[in-house]
Amino acid sequence: KTAEQLAAEVKAAHERSINAVKEIADEALGKAKAGETLTTKLKETADEALLKMNELTGQVSELEQKMARRGEGERETRKSLGQQFVENEQVKSWLESGPSSGKADLRVKANLTTLTTDADGSVGDGVAPTRLPGVQELPQRRMTVRDLLSQGRMDGNTIEYVQETGFTNNAAPVAEGAAKPSSDIKLDLKSSTAKVIAHWMKASRQALDDVSFLRSMIDQRLIYGLSYAEENQLLNGDGTGQNLHGLIPNATAYAAPFTPSAGTAIDTMRLAMLQAALAEYPATGHVMNPIDWARIELTKDSEGRYIIGNPQGTLSPTLWNLPVVETQAISVDKFLTGAFKLGAQIFDRWDARVEVGYVNDDFTRNMVTLLGEERLALAVYRPEAFVYGDLGYVTE
Structure with a gap:
């Protein structure tokens, strides 16, 4: 899968979380109109759905920004945050369960490389070259x-x-x-x-x-x-x-x-x-x-x-x-x-x-x-x- 396809999957999960929030909101509104008291469980479910929606919203925004900054060559050789997110086993398991509550966390560690580009893990500017003393001079003719x-x-x-x-x-x-x-x-x-x-x-x-x-x-x-x-x-x-x-x-x-x-x-x-x-x-x-x-x-x-x-x-x-x-x-x-x-x-x-x-x-x-x-x-x-x-x- 390309980075764009993986990003689309993350966005789809984000839309599903939004729909779940909408369903809970509709249920709550209906009970409020009927004069029914909202249960504690419904409130907890609504809080979890909103929390999950906000997390996915932040992740989608960050993913789009990083994909825009990185060049095509770098995207081919290094996995983006979106790729790492959707390929993570914990995230896959959570998405396949059709969640209406809870959350899935992805802990990302930077891959340190000697690149000098403005990207996470690029430490090339910190490498000091070995500088030989003096100057390698041009050849000189022997005068006779x-x-x-x-x-x-x-x-x-x-x-x-x-x-x-x-x-x-x-x-x-x-x-x-x-x-x-x-x-x-x-x-x-x-x-x-x-x-x-x-x-x-x-x-x-x-x-x-x-x-x-x-x-x-x-x-x-x-x-x-x-x-x-x-x-x-x-x-x-x-x-x-x-x-x-x-x-x-x-x-x-x-x-x-x-x-x-x-x-x-x-x-x-x-x-x-x-x-x-x-x-x-x-x-x-x-x-x-x-x-x-x-x-x-x-x-x-x-x-x-x-x-x-x-x-x-x-x-x-x-x-x-x-x-x-x-x-x-x-x-x-x-x-x-x-x-x-x-x-x-x-x-x-x-x-x-x-x-x-x-x-x-x-x-x-x-x-x-x-x-x-x-x-x-x-x-x-x-x-x-x-x-x-x-x-x-x-x-x-």
């Missing part, structure tokens, strides 16, 4: 390029250095009394200016006071953002505007000193080292994208054995006895090999730092501005110390 280069400090805005751009060597054996040959050198003045890398965030003073880890998290994120931008500038900065003039735009294009038979990417890296060595700048490391280093490590011979990679190895990545630096700041299928310590140098004017202050109407709005910035210059002394080229995995 700065560590390859020599470090320095600068006092002004510009780094100037004299670069030897030519040397004519005429040194030769000389006979006694003969004129000695002369040699020439050519020098050029080079310069590099300091560039600012910066970004900022705003936060309310209330947030910084109430969330204990927020200030340290903002500081860390600001410093990380500077390092992220710096690594890209050190490799790829084009030297225009406020960009550094990076290693790749300064590097010499890869030109194999000779062509090996059945050449591979591993051969290409060895020939790049040879190119740097022939320029009198022996390479000290390789830079490549993690995807390309994975390709090299997974290279196998004709018998399926790894040539470079060792699945159980724990050594740092090396190729031809030089460290391999993996970074996503360099494009896939590209490499940079060179004498990093000799060929270039970083000059820090301002160390990476975070400062806090008021900007515009920050003070009156209880806001603060957190600024992260650094200032540095990059001097590439010898472009021929760096070799940049393709690994040959991607067909252009």
Whole structure:
């Protein structure tokens, strides 16, 4: 039976109780007109019938209100008060006896559930969640390029250095009394200016006071953002505007000193080292994208054995006895090999730092501005110390 059918049965019982009251009332009126005295039993019967009618009237009203509040889905899964009333064995027995007096009671206990709806027995709002401390932060890239280069400090805005751009060597054996040959050198003045890398965030003073880890998290994120931008500038900065003039735009294009038979990417890296060595700048490391280093490590011979990679190895990545630096700041299928310590140098004017202050109407709005910035210059002394080229995995 549906809830509506059960409710109809309760209403029918209610109507029967009303009819019983009417019959007793008619009997009493008839005796009163005839001048007869009402018996004590008739009075008791009338009182019981009226009491039963009032109880059923209240139950029908409450049942209708609860059915109106509850959704159809909840009515299907939870028994309403009307269902519980008509299915109760005590109530059934009392209704089947065709009562003209007495009453049937239904004691209802709430079914406690974790629901959060406005219904009897819903205790879901009292369930406390388990809150883990701190914040699950986004992943952060490991910065590697700065560590390859020599470090320095600068006092002004510009780094100037004299670069030897030519040397004519005429040194030769000389006979006694003969004129000695002369040699020439050519020098050029080079310069590099300091560039600012910066970004900022705003936060309310209330947030910084109430969330204990927020200030340290903002500081860390600001410093990380500077390092992220710096690594890209050190490799790829084009030297225009406020960009550094990076290693790749300064590097010499890869030109194999000779062509090996059945050449591979591993051969290409060895020939790049040879190119740097022939320029009198022996390479000290390789830079490549993690995807390309994975390709090299997974290279196998004709018998399926790894040539470079060792699945159980724990050594740092090396190729031809030089460290391999993996970074996503360099494009896939590209490499940079060179004498990093000799060929270039970083000059820090301002160390990476975070400062806090008021900007515009920050003070009156209880806001603060957190600024992260650094200032540095990059001097590439010898472009021929760096070799940049393709690994040959991607067909252009």
